[in-house]
Amino acid sequence: MILATRKVSGVSSQAPGPRARNRRGQGDRLRADILTAAANILDETGDEQAVTLRAVARRVGIAAPSIYGHFPDRQAILLAIVREAFADLAEQLSQAAAADSGDQVARLYAICDAYLDFASTHPQRYRVMFGGLWSAAEAVRDGALSETEAAELGLDSLRLVADSLDRCVKAGHSASTDVLADAVALWVGLHGLAHQRSLALEFPWPPDIAARLIDALARLRSTVDR
Amino acid sequence: MILATRKVSGVSSQAPGPRARNRRGQGDRLRADILTAAANILDETGDEQAVTLRAVARRVGIAAPSIYGHFPDRQAILLAIVREAFADLAEQLSQAAAADSGDQVARLYAICDAYLDFASTHPQRYRVMFGGLWSAAEAVRDGALSETEAAELGLDSLRLVADSLDRCVKAGHSASTDVLADAVALWVGLHGLAHQRSLALEFPWPPDIAARLIDALARLRSTVDR
DNA sequence: TGTACATCAGTGAACGCGCGTTCACTGATGTAC
């Protein structure tokens, strides 16, 4: 009985059973399974080091060397996760931006909220995206990531913020005179809040901290134009 | 000859020679040496995982088990580094605040600049302070750090910012109506910039990005009071 | 002034572990003839 209990708890972090082999031509499915498993390990442990080839293999239910058919090495898995995470983030923001009600300030808010939501939904992944141990600089040095691609990584989000801020200015709701610079400032502020919150330390955040950052950095005029 | 060259390059990351044993009663010196060595490894590699007992011992020039006389385990070393780093940061900010010229805005700027300077001088250490793999939450869970102490970690800096902002308000230079909340927002903004810069990715920062954040978040009135 | 002895500040060898990676392989699946 004790043994059985042990076994259950020991297996809890693994896939339910041995995995059925993919049919011919569908080998790429394993690639996707590897990525999800790795992302899950990351989200659960919050530790990049926990994403080992062997841990990933255990969870997927395959032998460790099977991974080499799909990724050249360990770093490639982490890089793929980060790439996917940035793509996810960009899509979430796009969706938030798509609901265009005509109220440009509401649209900017929706985008910023989506950003903060993404970070608080996947705090661990967010931390790794922005330089846990995985650092884009390192990946560039190793040649796993081109320099231009690295520079491009968070830029989609920034562009969306900048575009949205621009609309606010044009609609007369923002006093910004340098939209790009203010967009960068706003984005940095959002990142600061998102990152600090991702550390999961209790902190008595002012309830309106997000609005405070957004209003100030986007130089929004109050509703009753002052 | 080849062997000699190898030896030199192999030793390059270690202490110059074998270390002289401390005299009786001065055993605590080793503790300090261990900490500096660990901090240096961290600054050079930017990798918390590189701070291994054995790597630290190699650099100090002692045998690995000697560390146990001073630290109960590996985590204790990292925790001590982080504690020290936060104390350093607080002191830097205090020094910046001490030069009180009577111009409260200049004082606030000096404090903020000191914060950003600290981060750009020790980018790797800064990243670890704010949740590289070492996370305060983890240390609290393991009982290595009390909850109140963890909450206290960055608070000195925040208090200094809040106090300085308060002075600006009282001198009529800031329009803030909730000094604490705005101080938090300002601090979050500084952290966002400091952290993003610590990733060492090239990014076309607007030259006045810091001032932009500080002015907006501190709700500073322009020189010619608008 | 001499000496026995406790203490301090470490050392060296060894342990078991999980890791990334390599290697030669296997067996089912689809395809050419």
Add this chain to the structure above:
DNA sequence: TGTACATCAGTGAACGCGCGTTCACTGATGTAC
């Protein structure tokens, strides 16, 4: 329609490595008598 065979999608055993930690120890240093 049958069959030989290439290919695909993996496996299992093994390697060498550096790690954290434990253990029994050593030799210099200071101190009590």
